[in-house]
Amino acid sequence: MSRKHPIISITGSSGAGTSTVKDTFKRIFEREKVTASFIEGDAFHKYDRDAMRKKIEEATAHGVDFTHFHEDANELGILQDVFREYGQTGKSRLRHYIHNAEEAAQYNGKPGTITEWEKFGGSDLLFYEGLHGCVVTDKVNLVEHADLKIGVVPVINLEWIQKIHRDKSARGYSTEAVTDTILRRMPDYVKYICPQFSKTDINFQRVPMVDTSNPFVARWIPTLAESVLVVRFAKPGGIDFPYLLSMMDGSWMSRANSIVVPGDKLELAMQLIFTPLVNKLVERKRRLS
Numbered sequence: 001m002s003r004k005h006p007i008i009s010i011t012g013s014s015g016a017g018t019s020t021v022k023d024t025f026k027r028i029f030e031r032e033k034v035t036a037s038f039i040e041g042d043a044f045h046k047y048d049r050d051a052m053r054k055k056i057e058e059a060t061a062h063g064v065d066f067t068h069f070h071e072d073a074n075e076l077g078i079l080q081d082v083f084r085e086y087g088q089t090g091k092s093r094l095r096h097y098i099h100n101a102e103e104a105a106q107y108n109g110k111p112g113t114i115t116e117w118e119k120f121g122g123s124d125l126l127f128y129e130g131l132h133g134c135v136v137t138d139k140v141n142l143v144e145h146a147d148l149k150i151g152v153v154p155v156i157n158l159e160w161i162q163k164i165h166r167d168k169s170a171r172g173y174s175t176e177a178v179t180d181t182i183l184r185r186m187p188d189y190v191k192y193i194c195p196q197f198s199k200t201d202i203n204f205q206r207v208p209m210v211d212t213s214n215p216f217v218a219r220w221i222p223t224l225a226e227s228v229l230v231v232r233f234a235k236p237g238g239i240d241f242p243y244l245l246s247m248m249d250g251s252w253m254s255r256a257n258s259i260v261v262p263g264d265k266l267e268l269a270m271q272l273i274f275t276p277l278v279n280k281l282v283e284r285k286r287r288l289s
Contacts, residue, residue, distance in 0.1 A: 001147050002087030004288045006125045006281040009133035009142065011200065012152035013069070013159065013193045021152055021204070022129045024270045025278075032275065034282050037086075037123040041130015042097035044079045046072070049112025056184075067181075069131060069188035076132060076140045083126075083145035091121030100171070124282050134196035143199045148277055151200035158208050158222060160215040179216055202273065203232040206263060227263030230254065231273070247272055 001007075008025070012018040022038075029036050045068060047055055052073070059066035066073065085092040096115045098104050104111050134149050135142050143149065154162065160182055167173040167181075197203055206229055208222035233239050236257040244259060245251050248268060251261045261269045 001145065003284050005087050005090040006147040006285055007083055007087060007145060008125060008127050008148045008150070008278075008281075009146035010127070010129040010150050010152060011131070011133035011135075011196050013131060013189060017154060017162065017206070018129045018152045020266075021150065021270065022127070024267060025127060025274065028271065028275050028278055032279060032282070034125065034278060035123045036125050036127045037094075037120050038127050038129070039082065039094045040097065041074075041079075041128065041132055042099070043095045043114065044075045044130070044132070045097055045114065046075050048114050065184045065187055067185040067188045069185050069192045071135070071137050071139070071192065074132060076135060076137065076142075079132065080140045080142060080145065083128075083142060086121075086126045087145055089121070090123070091119065092126075093117045094120050124285060125278075131193065132196075134199045135192060136195070136199065137192075147281055149200040149202075151197040151203040153197055153203055153205045155205065155207050155212075157212040157215040158206060158227075161212060161218045161221055164215065164218075165221050175216065201234050203230075204266075204270070205230045205232070206266075209263075224263035224266055229261040229263050229266055229269060230258060231261060231269060232258045244269075244272060 010018050010021050010025075012021075025036075028034070045052070052068070055073070056066050068074070082092045082094070095117045096103070096107050098107055098109045098111050098113050098115065100111050107115050109115055128146075133142055133146065134151070153159075163182065164175060164178045167178045168175065173181075206224075206227050208227045210222050210226045212218060212222065232255075234257070241253060241259060245253070248261050248265045251259055251265070251269075254260050
């Protein structure tokens, strides 16, 4: 952790909704006049799309599952170095994984490839969003470098529905292809993704209030209005729960460290909870600068 160069880490699996949280933070940064450097977990994949496809085929031929969740499919050591270097100096390096044609035009590359490394710095804080922001293995420990750790965790059927719809509409995959990916990833999901949510400071878990019992045939993603949001604080001391409850009509506490919020108040909940935390990090940084 770094008082002078703070790091915010957003962790969630593919299709969980981390991009929504990122957009909320961008609005907070703009309103509070905070400059942030952004890095994405996909940029730390070890292989580009074609190379990863070959690795998966080789592993499958030997009866082994190999997925983007696995530590060997990612440059987690480099990610830890970036966290450490930024925390110490306020500078480091980044690159971009090019997902689609729009990003290809932006970064002057081809979809499925990864750009070259470039330097960044001079910001108030570093913002990470991806799969492994709180991962701990025998070789790396991202938790000890992040100042604010947030998990985005829809219940599993909702997560699958969101992934199926996103990958079909944005990436052109078939339902069968996405389903195969989900099934292959389950062992790595259990080993590498789930444990991170016990290490976060705050978890946001969206729970649908409609039938999602068969996510593979769902026609629509449940809306926010059809959901509730469970917000868990690892350390509830200092959290003004009466204030939060008064500001979000229909919310209630389910445990001493958890608040349940109507889903359509997701943006409001994040703004109310994250804004003072961001300001605290930045104020501390500026006092030390």
